[in-house]
Amino acid sequence: MAGSATEPDGVERVGDNALKIRWGDGHDSLYTWELLRASCPCAVCREAPAVSGAGVRPVEIKPVGRYALAIRWSDGHTTGIFSHDYLRSICPCEACRPNQMTEG
Ligand SMILES: [Zn+2]
Numbered sequence: 545m546a547g548s549a550t551e552p553d554g555v556e557r558v559g560d561n562a563l564k565i566r567w568g569d570g571h572d573s574l575y576t577w578e579l580l581r582a583s584c585p586c587a588v589c590r591e592a593p594a595v596s597g598a599g600v601r602p603v604e605i606k607p608v609g610r611y612a613l614a615i616r617w618s619d620g621h622t623t624g625i626f627s628h629d630y631l632r633s634i635c636p637c638e639a640c641r642p643n644q645m646t647e648g
Pocket residue numbers: 584585586587588589590621623624
């Protein structure tokens with residue numbers, strides 16, 4: 545019965561500056577817009593990751609099929625598609641960070 549760790553059970557905005565995703569395995573991830581904007585995986589941003597993301601907010605968030613979220617940003621950027629896999633992998637919480645940073 546357990547849901548998938550990379551399938552959102554719920555996606556909701558938190559206040560004015562963050563997005564919360566509850567995953568199928570019960571894990572909660574909280575992403576600030578700044579983090580998401582700066583983590584945009586699209587080709588444009590990977591080529592020129594100059595944007596700090598500060599002050600940028602999503603104009604629209606919509607599901608892409610069953611595997612991703614497309615976010616349209618207030619700075620006019622529209623090509624960012626955040627797959628669920630990717631979102632889970634950038635979860636900034638304490639529990640997930642050790643998996644992302646291999647330090648020390
Ligand atoms: Zn982008």
